[in-house]
Amino acid sequence: MFQLYYDHAAKAKDDILSGLTVALALVPEAVAFAFVAGVHPLVGLYAAFMVGLITSLIGGRPGMISGATGALAVVMVALVAQHGVEYLFATVVLMGVIQIGAGLLKLGKFIRMVPYPVLLGFVNGLAIVIFLAQLKQFQTPEGEWMSGSPLYIMAGLILLTMLIMHFLPKLTRAVPSGLAAIVVISVIVIFGGLDTKSVGDIASIGGGFPPFHIPEIPLNFETLQIIFPYAVILAAIGLIESLLTMSVIDEMTGTRGHGNRVCIGQGASNLVSGFFGTMGGCAMIGQSMINISSGGLRNLSGIAAALFLLSFILFASPLIEMIPVAALVGIMFMVVIGTFEWGSFNLLNKIPREDSFVGILVAVVTVFTDLAIAVVVGVIATALIFAWKQARHIYADTHINEAGSKIYVVHGPLFFASVHRFNELFDIKNDPEDVIIDFAYSRVADHSAIETIDSLADKYTQEGKTLHLRHLSIECKELLERAGDLVEVNIKEDPHYHVADDKLA
Structure with a gap:
């Protein structure tokens, strides 16, 4: 019994410390995404708090961190610029x-259909x-790149952060190595009097509890x-970013999240946070990787991160x-190293070229557009490649x-991508007077x-x-307009399947 208590206490300690690390790393991210969306920094910080807390409480995947993200911010900026922040709250x-x-x-279950090369x-x-x-x-506040001493100090502190995060877990x-790195770097900078950029140079994060706020917009159809x-x-x-992040965590931890629960949790968090004047959000893969690597494998880590972030805003x-x-940049660089699938380089010569192409395509589109577009492009590309292969x-054999009839025994699926090759199988002019097409293996x-079948029957x-069509399903016979009378019906042998056609809808 005591051992069970100690096990739970140890896990809770890991989650709480991991949540603290995540909360510290969330601050500059949330502020940066708020700037991208064109709203006040507190709008992003409040979003990180409320979305992170609610998803972890009612619908989050254990270990997954949610908050304001850049993928959403780049879409929001046009809405805010044209109509104002109140319309953003209503949209959330x-x-x-x-x-x-x-x-x-x-x-949510459809995320399982995303092919591995896309993931x-x-x-x-x-x-x-x-x-x-x-x-x-x-960059400096004026937008110029650092040089000289500021650059060397920044680079040195980042390198030291990465070294701490790499070697401390071995001792x-x-x-959590990320928390230790933040403490060490902060002590060095503060007591060493080093002149380097701090969180306060980005924006002030002080504020109160997010107030309840009904969006002030006209309630009409316009x-x-x-x-x-x-x-x-x-x-x-x-949803795409959240569900794919869930899939990545599933693979890392050897567990399985619940996609539909994640959808409801993300939706509930955005529904509530929109009434508290925030920009909403979704899962954050970078922060989730920090959390997992720091030992935060349960929902308590997400709750702790949200509450720590709120305490920062209120008191600290x-x-x-x-x-x-x-220190925060160094942590994110380690996240990059841990997130990138370096083994994918070794797979380039071991997997089909089509899969390599899809993986590279999704990565490139992700960098230059956004995650949702990249995933959609990847799924479409995979589907088209699959259709081409099929x-x-x-x-046809x-x-x-013995009656002098020529029999075509068709093998393989007949669909939009294969109809051209199907038509090339037949020698209509040189075929005998009686032709039989057997679809038993198609x-x-x-x-x-x-x-295509209708057109072929018309040509014969x-x-x-005389053309005979054998072993077509009953539904095929109903859909065939010109060749319907040519179908030979065999109740015992004819297959039973449905055709993707809107005529029967």
């Missing part, structure tokens, strides 16, 4: 409603995005027309603003039976296939030849 509320609806409709490209692309996002910390795991398109896009981006803003940015698998998949009829 509607975004939450849409995400809850997705969870209730159990759409690999997503992870690598996001690692590059995180790395590039840190480079702006090497002890009693304290408002809905403005916010609905943004809400749909933000909901889709948020002067202390937090003294933390050197170099289209090459259709062929032919022979002449499957008619869609309307393009139905149209125009040549004055």
